[in-house]
Amino acid sequence: MYTQALNTKDTSDTSRPGDSARLAVFQATIDAEDKIEANDWMPEAYRRTLVRQISQHAHSEVIGMQPEGNWLTRAPSLRRKAALLAKIQDEAGHGLYLYAAAETLGVRREELYAQLLSGKAKYSSIFNYPTETWADIGVIGWLVDGAAIMNQIPLCRCSYGPYARAMIRVCKEESFHQRQGYEIMLTLCRGTAAQKAMAQDALNRWWWPALMMFGPSDTDSIHSADSVRWKIKRFSNDELRQRFIDATVPQGLHLGLTFPDPALRLDEASGHWQHGEIDWAEFKRVLAGGGPMNAQRLAHRRQTEDDGAWVREAALAFAEKRRQAKVTRVAAE
Amino acid sequence: MVETAMPIWEVFIRPRSGLPHRHCGSVHAPDATLALQAARDVYTRRGESVSIWVVPSAAIIASDPNDKDQLFEPTSTKVYRHPTFYDIPDEVGHM
Numbered sequence: 001m002y003t004q005a006l007n008t009k010d011t012s013d014t015s016r017p018g019d020s021a022r023l024a025v026f027q028a029t030i031d032a033e034d035k036i037e038a039n040d041w042m043p044e045a046y047r048r049t050l051v052r053q054i055s056q057h058a059h060s061e062v063i064g065m066q067p068e069g070n071w072l073t074r075a076p077s078l079r080r081k082a083a084l085l086a087k088i089q090d091e092a093g094h095g096l097y098l099y100a101a102a103e104t105l106g107v108r109r110e111e112l113y114a115q116l117l118s119g120k121a122k123y124s125s126i127f128n129y130p131t132e133t134w135a136d137i138g139v140i141g142w143l144v145d146g147a148a149i150m151n152q153i154p155l156c157r158c159s160y161g162p163y164a165r166a167m168i169r170v171c172k173e174e175s176f177h178q179r180q181g182y183e184i185m186l187t188l189c190r191g192t193a194a195q196k197a198m199a200q201d202a203l204n205r206w207w208w209p210a211l212m213m214f215g216p217s218d219t220d221s222i223h224s225a226d227s228v229r230w231k232i233k234r235f236s237n238d239e240l241r242q243r244f245i246d247a248t249v250p251q252g253l254h255l256g257l258t259f260p261d262p263a264l265r266l267d268e269a270s271g272h273w274q275h276g277e278i279d280w281a282e283f284k285r286v287l288a289g290g291g292p293m294n295a296q297r298l299a300h301r302r303q304t305e306d307d308g309a310w311v312r313e314a315a316l317a318f319a320e321k322r323r324q325a326k327v328t329r330v331a332a333e
Numbered sequence: 334m335v336e337t338a339m340p341i342w343e344v345f346i347r348p349r350s351g352l353p354h355r356h357c358g359s360v361h362a363p364d365a366t367l368a369l370q371a372a373r374d375v376y377t378r379r380g381e382s383v384s385i386w387v388v389p390s391a392a393i394i395a396s397d398p399n400d401k402d403q404l405f406e407p408t409s410t411k412v413y414r415h416p417t418f419y420d421i422p423d424e425v426g427h428m
């Protein structure tokens with residue numbers, strides 16, 4: 001996980017003479033399905049759009065560890081605990097791959113990280129909901145990682161090479177995340193009535209926030225035209241959301257669960273599942289910081305950053321001391 | 334006459350657009366420019382590459398082969414990191 005289409009448009013124009021020829025080469029490269037690499041010329045708006053998208057994606061991976069971490073010490077078995085720990089460990093790695101991809105565009109990780117901690121940068125709205133029961137861990141793997149995979153697979157073909165390659169690595173690792181989540185759901189749904197009710201309750205709470213992960217509706221989307229032309233974005237928010245619903249509803253029915261959407265029905269003609277209206281006011285509120293867990297997620301991240309400061313300082317001081325000792329030793333020889 | 338040792342450079346080539354650079358070998362050269370030139374001549378004579386990186390060999394820090402078991406062997410018991418560890422019924426379809 002997790003990128004979310006937030007559809008912010010880059011409007012500033014910093015073009016210089018000679019750029020139009022370079023721009024033509026740049027666009028021809030993309031049109032030919034070739035990759036843009038770190039040292040290639042690229043328009044500033046492309047660079048900024050990527051930095052913003054990749055860093056938002058990285059922040060989401062990092063913040064996304066918290067809701068799951070909440071259940072790590074209370075996992076119901078060693079098997080579940082090992083799987084959950086392995087998953088969270090993967091998410092930390094995803095954050096790292098993505099910050100590294102962003103750094104190839106000429107920004108420093110510390111800079112991006114400071115934007116997260118100050119609240120200036122956004123991350124996926126999904127992580128601002130609480131994980132109330134163990135079933136939430138099942139639902140997160142199944143739905144949240146499921147939605148993330150749907151979003152991320154097209155990004156493996158993104159025009160920017162370092163981002164595309166990071167996504168290939170991420171997608172390979174995601175596959176077990178969704179499966180372990182669905183397996184938790186299966187176990188609960190085949191368990192006692194209370195366990196099944198817990199699974200149903202989790203699905204009821206997470207279904208709509210999971211659909212919001214694909215970002216605003218296409219009718220409401222401001223200009224993803226640039227991202228489409230640059231082959232950063234290959235499918236619209238609504239297209240990806242529909243794919244996710246079509247894949248997920250049968251999986252939920254197999255569990256014997258219901259979805260909290262009375263309007264959900266299979267349209268025989270098109271073969272697609274039609275859904276009810278998404279509460280976009282809630283989406284905007286959560287994204288703007290008004291979700292149930294926004295304040296706590298950031299406070300926790302800042303706290304861990306502060307708590308870890310002495311370790312980073314000590315490690316740097318130790319490296320410096322060793323370097324000095326070597327200089328002295330070489331000088332004495 | 335004692336010759337100054339000619340530095341060694343590790344060579345990485347990108348076989349085609351979109352793929353990562355991969356290590357393919359090394360060259361001796363007095364500086365980065367000539368190392369790139371030598372790498373081009375040695376490793377890319379048959380269209381193997383669209384981009385080259387050279388890195389001073391001395392800058393590469395490698396793991397100790399004696400630590401191999403300690404570093405890598407424990408992952409063989411962590412089967413839960415693989416998708417096949419989880420039982421998903423066939424009816425559910427691909428996941």
Ligand SMILES: [Fe+2]
Binds near residue numbers: 091148174
């Ligand atoms: Fe994941």
Ligand SMILES: [Fe+2]
Binds near residue numbers: 001002091094170
């Ligand atoms: Fe992830």
